[in-house]
Amino acid sequence: MIEGIRSAVKILAPGGGVVEVRALADGVTHSGYFDDYERLARAVEALDADPSVAGIYVTLNTPTPALLARRANRIKMRLSRKDATTADADIIRRRWFPIDIDPVRPSGVSSTDEEHDAALAAAERIAAYLAEQGFPAPLRADSGNGAHLLYRVDLPNNEAATALVKGALATLDALFSNEAVTVDTANHNAARIWKLYGTLSRKGDNTPERPHRRAKVLNAPEEIHVVPLDRLRHLAGLLPREEPSQPKKGSRRIDLAAWLTEHGIAVRSTRPYQGGTLYVLAECPFSPAHKDGAFAIQFSNGAIFAGCHHASCGGGAQRWPELRGMYEQKRTPEEKEAAPAPSPAPAPVDDEHRRRAREILQTGDPLAFLLDTFNKSHVGDRTVAECLVMSLASQSVENTNGLHVAISGNSGKGKSHACTTMLQQVPEEYRLAGTVSDKALYYNGSLQPGTVFLFDDVSLSDDLQEVLKAATANFRVSIQHQTVTTDRKLQICRIPERCVWWLAKVEDAGDDQVANRMLTVWIDDSLEQDERVLRYMKERETREDHSDGEDPDLVICREIWQTLKAERLHISIPYARSVQFSATTNRRNPGILFDLVKASALIHRFQREAYDGGIRANLDDFTAAARVYAAINGETGGQETKTTKNEAAALATVATMGWEQFTIKMLQEGLGLSYHQTYRILHGYTSRGTAYSGLLEKCPAVSFFDTMVTEDVEGYAMRRREHLFSFDCAVYRRWAHGGGVWLDGDRDGGPDNPGGPPDLSGSTGGCDIAAGLPQDSSTGCNDQAAQNDVELADLCTGRERRLPISTEVQQNIPTVPGTGSRVSESAGACETHNAGTDPGILVSRGGNLDQTPFSRPPTGIAGCNTLKRDVRRGPMPQEPLSGVLDHREFLRVKVELGRCDLCRTGKAAYRSREARTSLCEVRRFAEPEHEHR
Known part of the structure; x- marks a missing residue:
């Protein structure tokens, strides 16, 4: 400690000379004058150990050497009224221009970590500005509660120098002080005392929220250069000190x-x-x-x-x-369109809301709080909400390319409501929602860095897609647009940096480059979600508590985002080398995973390990990111495949039905959509000049060829052309094998190797977090033991996918994601109420056309794989026939069941508790003619 104090004094008093040490205690002052800095350090060490001393200071500027005789190289305790300290007239020359940045807080207390960080950040902004003004590098220091910048000057102690320093501080105060920090303008007097670095700052009691900290030098240049006098004068004269002349008489006074x-x-x-x-x-x-x-x-x-x-x-x-x-000047239509409408004043934020927000950020679970608040107004869609939250958090990560969100799903299923519900958590000044043209984005002068753009069911024009590509590809910098005003002057407009884009559309974004830059997530439009939403609406309509006002938790959410947006942090992922991916064909997706990790760390920034200028993500952040990444590569998104909800449902239906060939009408009945919708899912379409690709372009497993179909119409054979689609299940599995990610636990790392992969001996080690959905054919785990617990179905043979549970019997998981159609989760795509009559399809056999009638089997023990024998379908009963064993009741088990109850030869692998029957693999997936009665 003594060495630190000695070094600090040598920096503050270059060239030596007399320095006054002044300690402020409880109602008393201790003081001494030193030219022996070794004795000064020992005396200060003793003062610093006294708990009654609130702070220890030294004179910054050069006093007359005669003052040493007052108290030569000693401290006098408890000065009396007749004991003088250094006055302005005692300073013979100014050697420092001092800038003290204090956080706004109640008097007599230390600053919180948040307030302390705000002051340090403001000091960096001021130093950067002064560097632009031609100032040399300053001494940067931490005062214990705020921040210091010290610039070397060489000025006489006279009225002109005092006015110059006072004016310069007034300029910095006007330009940089705000509701969080202030530049102290009282530091203009020559005899100003300054915190001695290396000593403790004791304001108020030492509490966990407002701790005592030691002042310290953060950065001292090897050679501290003197600020040129003209630069200091320029700074002091930036703002007008006198009122400009009054407006002309009769002219309109502007407010x-x-x-x-x-x-x-x-x-x-x-x-x-x-x-x-x-x-x-x-x-x-x-x-x-x-x-x-x-x-x-x-x-x-x-x-x-x-x-x-x-x-x-x-x-x-x-x-x-x-x-x-x-x-x-006369505004163009684009400018008029961009003119912001008056917005209602935001809800007032009181100290209790701020305290609650800080408490959640520092000791609670901010992500869960944001998601729970979202679910108060919007039922379900947790993954959608999590993607939107991660997108917002990415704006405050220094080393990221940003996370943008594209939400797809059928109309009327809640895409818009999900986005607008989450948008309510964003502070008012960072929102932009509605319809806007590409040029209006540039002309909108009210946009701030970190704005959220919501495009709700808007068809993006070619120009707007170009804007979107430019803004997402250059996330960290603003996008400029040069134009000419009506008087032929060059005007530069821009979209600020770090804006995120939320697209809510039935279809995809319409441009592959745009889609590749976005989190692709689906809204939940299943029947079960419809029922949950209806129950919520009924419950809401029965309320009698007049609870139509704004949820108070929304104010807390906005305070959380205000805090997180206040500073950008660099985030390191120490275990990045250990992250493994099951699919890396799209090179943007690994970057998206890493950005999700950083976003999670940013949300929990006050609970993460910090380093100089940033924080380190931990394994909890990987788990949160992998969960989202798995979901958007599975049942709630098409991140790897870039498919919409309807497209993924179509592929899952074809795979589950076991079709090797199918028609649009067959798929239409399986999905419960219109013929036109199904056609667009397969072929794509063009709208307003924008081409939207379909499955024929996206999925290599789907192709088609023309066939001739014969129908019997009133005794006449009618022939027409129809597209017959083919489906290659093996190609489909390779193409859509999911987005599994895991940490490789076999590499070296851990506490002894902080720079390498972490120790994964715990539950996370070695096991991947895979998407595990119909388009995912991975096992979900690296080790053999985990593979024995996880069985993913071969969709092309009609088996149900299963996930590990704690009991011996595993639970069935639906194979077809909810599509808003009539396909239920229990029966998959084979449910009876999707049946219909389909004319036969003529298949060429050696140049001859053949047509054979076909009837779909009942929903019994025969699985969907029987449909591979023929692609033509007929009517089907609503429920299993009497005596038919329902295949949905049978679950695979791992215990020994003995022989099959029906064939008495095969090893039993499935058990129905309701029917008290055990079946083997063959009988579980028997042909229709072998149904068990």
Whole structure:
């Protein structure tokens, strides 16, 4: 500790000389003067150990050497009134320009970690700005509660120097102070004392929420250069100190606040200034090269001054006439379309909501809270909500390409409601929903970095898809658009960086490059979900508590996102080398998995291990990401295959039915959709110039050829052409083998190898988290033991897929995902009420056309694989015939059952408790003529 204090004093007093040490305790002051820094360090060490000392300070600027005689190299405890300390007149020269950034908090207490981090982040923004202004690198330091920046100067101690420092601090205060942090403008006097680095800051009691911290130097340049005098003068003179001349008599007085709102110019903060009001703008309207720096002032006499402190924008010059001309000129239709409608004021946020949000972020489960709040208003669709949350979190991850979401599903099944419900959790200033053109996006001057764009059942034009591709491919930078105004002047418009796009459409995005950049998730449109939604609606309509107002938890959600959006963090995944993928044909998908891990870590940022400038993701983040990744590669998404919900259901139906050949009408009856919808699923279509690909283009297992179909119409043979589709099950399985991910537990790593893969000896080790759905033919696990517990069905032979459970008997899982059709989960695609009459299909046999009538077997013990014998179907009874064993009652078991109860020869593998019957593999999947009665 002594060495740290000695080093700090040598930095603060370059060249040596006398330094006053002043300690502030409970109502008393201890002070001494030192030119022996070794004795100073020992004296300070003793003071720092005294719990009554709140803080220890030193003089920054050079005092007259004569002051040493007051208390030479010693500390006098408890100064009396006659004991003097250093005054402004005692300073012979200024050597530091001090910037103290304090978080806003109650007086007499230490800062929270959140407040402390906000001050450090503000210091980085100020240092970056001053570097642009020509300032050399500063000394960066942590004061214990806030942040310090120290710039070396060489100024006399006179009124001009004091005014110069005061003006420079006033400029920084006006431009960078806000509701969270302030730049202390009181540090302009020459005898200012400063926190001595290496000592403890004790404001209030030391509590877990507001701990005492030790002040320290964060970064000191090897050589600290002096700030040029002209740069300091420029900074001090950026803002006008006197009121501009009053507006001409008779001219309309402009209310600046109303004018900014009317023209969609977002304001970051406001503050009193010179008797008027200073507005710090959220984004610079003069240049797309930077965001911060722009301001506007309305003085008490009504005069307005506007400008930007960046040198490229005039360095604080008056630009109000130019700003007014930019927004009051005749607007194009695109600009009028982009003009934001007045939005209602957001719900007030009180201290209790902020406290609750901080508590959830620091000690609770923020992801679960966000999802549970979502499910208060929207039933089900948990994976959809999780994708939207991860998308929002990705905006605050420094090293990410962003996560965007494409939601597909049938009309009226809740896509729009899911998106708008989640959008309510986003702070008002970060939302953009509705219909908007590509040019209007550029002209919308109110857009902020981190905005959410929601396109609800909007057909994306070619231009808008190009905008979307550009914005998603360049997530971290803004997208510029150059145009010419009506007076032929160049105008540069832009879409800010780190915006995420949510698309809610029945079809896919319509462009493969767009789809590849998005999380592809399906809305739940199953019959069971319909029933859950209906129950929720009935329950809501019976309420008598007048609970139609906004859920208070939404305010907490917005506070959570405000906190998470306040800072961007670099996130490291220490175990990234151990992550394995079952499919890597689409090279964007592994990146999406890693971005999901980072998004999970960002949501839990206050509960993760930190390093300089970032945090480390842990295994919980991998589990959360893998769960989402598995779901969107399975029953709730087509991430790897890029299929929509209806397309995946069509493929699952064909595979489950065991069809090697089928027609549109056959598939239509299996799905319960219209003929036109089914045709578009297979062939794709074009709408408003945008081509939407179908399964013939997406899935290599599906092809078609023309056939001739003969129908008997009133005794006449009618022949017509029809497409006969073929399906190759082996190709389908290879193409759609899922999106399994796992951590390779065989590699070296663990506590002794922090840079390598982690120790996976626990439950996570070695086992992948696979999609495990109809299009997934992986086993779901790497080790043999796990393979024995997981049996995935061969869809092409009609077996049900099974997942491990704790009992001996495994539970049936439906093989066909809900499609909004009449296909139930219990019977799959073979359910009887999907039956119908289909004219025979003429199949060429040696040049002859043949047609044979065919009737579908009853839903009994014969499985769907019997349909592979012929693709033609006939009527089918609604329920199994009397005495027929229902195949749905039979479950595979792992215990010894003995012989089959029917054939008495095969080894029993299935058991029905209801029928008290055991069957072998052969009898379980018997031909229709061998049905067991």
